[in-house]
Amino acid sequence: MSSPHTIRWGILATGGIAEKFAKDLMIDPSTRSVSDIKHTVTAAASSSSSSRAKHFLETCKCPPSASAYGSYEELVKDPNVDIIYVATPHSHHYQNTMLCLLAGKNVLCEKAFTVNATQAKRLVETAKEKKLFLMEAVWTRFFPLSLQIRKMIENGDLGAVHRVIADLSFGQDVEKTWGADGAKHRMVNPDLAGGAMLDLGVYPLTWCFQTLYHTVPTTLRKPPSVLAAVEKYTTGADENTSILLTFPSAPGGKPAHGVALTSFRVATDPDGFNTARPAIRIQGTKGEIQVDGPAFRPTHYRFIPAADDRDPQVVKAGRNEEVREVECEIPGQGMFWEADECGRCIRDGKLESAGMGWEESIVIMETMDEVRRQGGIKYPEKIETIEYPVSL
Ligand SMILES: NC(=O)C1=CN([C@@H]2O[C@H](COP(=O)(O)OP(=O)(O)OC[C@H]3O[C@@H](n4cnc5c(N)ncnc54)[C@H](OP(=O)(O)O)[C@@H]3O)[C@@H](O)[C@H]2O)C=CC1
Numbered sequence: 001m002s003s004p005h006t007i008r009w010g011i012l013a014t015g016g017i018a019e020k021f022a023k024d025l026m027i028d029p030s031t032r033s034v035s036d037i038k039h040t041v042t043a044a045a046s047s048s049s050s051s052r053a054k055h056f057l058e059t060c061k062c063p064p065s066a067s068a069y070g071s072y073e074e075l076v077k078d079p080n081v082d083i084i085y086v087a088t089p090h091s092h093h094y095q096n097t098m099l100c101l102l103a104g105k106n107v108l109c110e111k112a113f114t115v116n117a118t119q120a121k122r123l124v125e126t127a128k129e130k131k132l133f134l135m136e137a138v139w140t141r142f143f144p145l146s147l148q149i150r151k152m153i154e155n156g157d158l159g160a161v162h163r164v165i166a167d168l169s170f171g172q173d174v175e176k177t178w179g180a181d182g183a184k185h186r187m188v189n190p191d192l193a194g195g196a197m198l199d200l201g202v203y204p205l206t207w208c209f210q211t212l213y214h215t216v217p218t219t220l221r222k223p224p225s226v227l228a229a230v231e232k233y234t235t236g237a238d239e240n241t242s243i244l245l246t247f248p249s250a251p252g253g254k255p256a257h258g259v260a261l262t263s264f265r266v267a268t269d270p271d272g273f274n275t276a277r278p279a280i281r282i283q284g285t286k287g288e289i290q291v292d293g294p295a296f297r298p299t300h301y302r303f304i305p306a307a308d309d310r311d312p313q314v315v316k317a318g319r320n321e322e323v324r325e326v327e328c329e330i331p332g333q334g335m336f337w338e339a340d341e342c343g344r345c346i347r348d349g350k351l352e353s354a355g356m357g358w359e360e361s362i363v364i365m366e367t368m369d370e371v372r373r374q375g376g377i378k379y380p381e382k383i384e385t386i387e388y389p390v391s392l
């Protein structure tokens with residue numbers, strides 16, 4: 001057996017998700033039955049100080065030899081880094097990713113990819129020009145659970161898929177949780193591209209797209225039409241957003257509706273996460289897949305065959321023995337699967353991933369642009385611009 005290919009990561013920013021991601025990189029890949037790829041963290045940078053970066057590396061139990069930088073500019077120059085994970089607020093993704101690409105670094109950039117589709121296109125053009133790998137970090141797409149569900153749809157197990165309903169809603173006391181201290185928190189602050197849709201709504205949209213768009217051969221994929229209803233928080237960021245998508249040609253060849261819901265005010269599951277309540281329903285002529293929440297990190301789904309496809313005696317008796325419950329354990333946070341994908345793409349000289357390709361990231365950004373247009377959500381020009389560099 002050949003030895004695993006080692007990928008050397010640089011972590012740009014030291015906030016909440018950067019810590020989870022770096023800790024996942026340090027997990028032995030054999031715990032998820034991976035033997036072809038290995039990860040190491042060779043550097044981290046904090047915009048506040050090098051001591052913050054050093055503390056981050058220690059907290060995440062990264063190798064003691066890893067370099068700690070007090071600026072992102074220093075990180076991108078490090079020759080011991082193969083790929084940079086960008087973990088700043090969405091407002092900063094365009095500027096930070098461009099910095100990495102122009103310095104010749106491959107990039108995995110957190111969701112939402114950018115603030116708008118024009119920025120996403122510009123990053124993709126730059127990655128192409130520089131022959132660098134670039135991917136939006138939509139980790140959920142690389143879960144075994146997502147791969148299994150996409151395969152079932154592609155195999156026709158659900159028949160023609162007509163509707164997908166997906167929700168990620170948090171039900172917070174917004175004023176107390178994010179609205180205190182002058183509403184500076186990234187979830188509600190327009191300067192940081194705050195709002196429910198760009199932060200949470202990308203997940204229900206991901207479920208609509210990975211089931212109704214990604215599962216269709218590339219030549220037959222058509223972007224959906226968009227209808228949106230949007231309520232704003234006092235800052236102008238969206239707090240309650242419902243999106244109705246019509247995909248002209250879904251799996252099975254018919255049009256399908258995708259309903260993507262997100263809210264800060266009400267919850268997908270008022271009892272909290274991880275109870276046996278579906279956050280996602282994928283409905284086809286031969287049956288339905290229900291995925292229990294949360295939509296960003298689901299671990300359980302069930303397949304319910306359509307009544308017509310079930311044993312009539314079972315249906316008559318009202319029993320559900322033919323419902324198949326599937327548990328998909330995650331040995332860690334679950335961000336390592338997207339990291340493995342980046343590693344394989346870089347090893348194989350691919351600039352984009354088939355699981356989260358450039359075109360699909362751009363179509364999803366265009367969808368969110370249209371929702372914002374219909375809902376009247378505007379962000380400051382300095383974070384919408386494609387000008388580079390801009391100091392934020
Ligand atoms: N995939 C997932 O499950 C998740 C993804 N995310 C995504 O990750 C990104 C970061 O989110 P999260 O880690 O929760 O955010 P945090 O606020 O916890 O961290 C963001 C970090 O970005 C850096 N930063 C640089 N400029 C700014 C600025 N002006 N204001 C605030 N922070 C700044 C800081 O790091 P430093 O001081 O070191 O430079 C900061 O710690 C978002 O795009 C979000 O959508 C978030 C949570 C979960």
Ligand SMILES: O=C1OC[C@@H](O)[C@H](O)[C@H]1O
Pocket residue numbers: 199200296
């Ligand atoms: O990506 C995310 O998933 C988990 C949420 O808690 C977080 O706000 C969001 O950014």
